[in-house]
Amino acid sequence: MIVIDAINDMLGVVKSGSRAYYMWMGLLALLAVIGVLFYFRQIDQGLIATNMRDQVSWGWYIANFTFLVGVAAAAVVLVIPYYIYDYKPIGNMVLIGEVMAISAVSMCLMFILLDMGSPERFWHLIPGLGIFNFPESILTWDVVVLNGYLALNLFIVIYALSKIYMGKSYKTGLIWPFILLSVPAAISIHTVTAFLYLGLPARPFWNAAVLAPRFIASAFCSGPAFMLIIFQILRKRTNIVISDKAIHKVAELITWAMAFNLFFLITEIFKERYSATAHIAPMNYLFYGLQGHDHLVPWIWSAIIFNSIAFLILLMPALRKNFLTMNIACVLIFIGVYIEKGIGLVFPGFTPDTLGEIYDYMPNAMELWISLAVWAIGLMIFTIGAKIAIAIQTGEIGHANPADH
């Protein structure tokens, strides 16, 4: 009976809301529908409807996938201080962070499915039914860790929320090993995703060991930056209590992560520039343009400038603790890393291609609309998940004290 009560309570939470909530969900639903309509076109014509070609065989979808793996992994930035170091102020944020991880991984899986040439054959990947080329193919590792991370976070969030719903503490012996496991799992999803790229000697731009640590560093900037903005919105619009102290702590962590991200960038650039081998072509293409092909150049410099400005802002305690400047830094970081991981990583890895051809890839409108739809669906998952989590955490719904509402 409790389960039915709980489901009814949750449905009530999802159904009721302010006008802004309805408009927000309506907008997301509209974007999702538009994207689905475009996706029908892609299914019908094939991936030729995108701007991808043999020369640049992965594009905007995989770029978004890569970025979102980082966002998903970033939940660990909240998990470590709260669970491992028992840093209490962050408590109310952790479950929301995990809901964000769930939404981000769901978006990752959608982007992968979108990018498949023959998605209807997905059963070929199912062990037993099809052939799962594990451990040879690093892509199968990614399938394992992404789905594992999704399952882990779903379990933790559902378990924790049902405990809180019942008015009990969820930090029990049962959940503890799963929480501990979620830390290396978060690191693993981004490491394995980096390995997809850096394990390819055919692509010198990716074939660098620094790629994996740099993925982690940039993920620990972009994900938490996104979260900080969301948390400020949530604490304004809902009853959840998130202290300034907690927000400042996360901003401090972002500063460290961005320091490492920029440091790794410098080592990458130094290695290629100083070595000056034939392998520098993709980097030149990205930063300076190659034979007049320079359409990525403004993007990457914007990204670097955004990240650097944000870093300088966050480095100064006065500006970091000022909400206006901190929010500017967060937005700059989110955009900067999004460009860096998408336009700055995937496209130049393929350009020039392995036979030296330069194909200037940029996504077309259809790819953008479809990707926007995935973001919309992901944000819907997040909004609903966060709304329920907050309602339970603030005691708006719960079985222990039904008289409250």
Place this chain on the structure above:
Amino acid sequence: MSDDTKGNDKSTITRRKFLAGLTAGAAALSLPADADAYMLEEYFRQHFKRLDKDDLDDILKKLDEELSFKFGKKVNVKATPPMDNVVYGYALDLSRCVGCRRCVYACVEENNLSRNPQIHWIKVLEFSKQNHKWQGLEHSNRYYDPPKVPEKGRTYVPVQCQQCKKPPCVKVCPVQATWQEPDGIVVVDYNWCIGCRFCMAACPYGARNFNWGKPSVPNENINPDMHYLGNRPQYKGVVGKCTFCIQRSRVGKYTACVEACPVGARKFGNLMDPNSELRYILEHMKVFRLKEELDTNPKFFYFFSLGSPVKS
């Protein structure tokens, strides 16, 4: 892998029967039984290496019927197995290549490659020699179009699948849709590939082509002599590649590109045969392979039989 397959034989058969049952069951539910049953069979078809002889014969027969009907001529799809003691190798004489691209188009015709959108398994790179120095790959041009070839001051480097002994493309495939046959040919099961294109990212030679759109070949241009792992028509959303004309090489013929080359720059043969022309070239010429530093160990060699490559 083959050991693996053997080990799984029992379960494979059970699974196959299960799937066959599913297919039959689903077919019984729908009305125009034949076409639907065929589509379902195709959808649930197992990996090439998991098909037993009966299954394969059945599939080939149905493919013959389907393709003969579709193209209006008698099509024969084979699955000729590799020959014992044969590993194919290839050598290309860069000093003779004139860049005419007849190999490219012979390959398209032989292998039923899509004309629209156009797919080429062989790419010929044109390099210009400036300051007596070869320029890097990114200075090559695939789309050269002079009235006459060869042009003075230019060299031509045809590139196709290098049939690596350590193929990076095979390693990365998440579903083993591509693999190396005992005779060294790297093949793709067009019915198993999920179109993730990881192999294309991994290939250092641009040797893999994706069917971005629905491949199309005019009926009159169809080459009806087909191999299941080679030149049968491919599908939208799957990867294809040069197979050393598996439909020809496995019955002892030269590949189409070898036959089409007007200057005899292309040599093909059995690396295991000490008397083959290929072995002669390897033993008497200075040969090199593309991107040797990657240690992919290609079975595709380049050599110069006439003087130095720098003079034109």
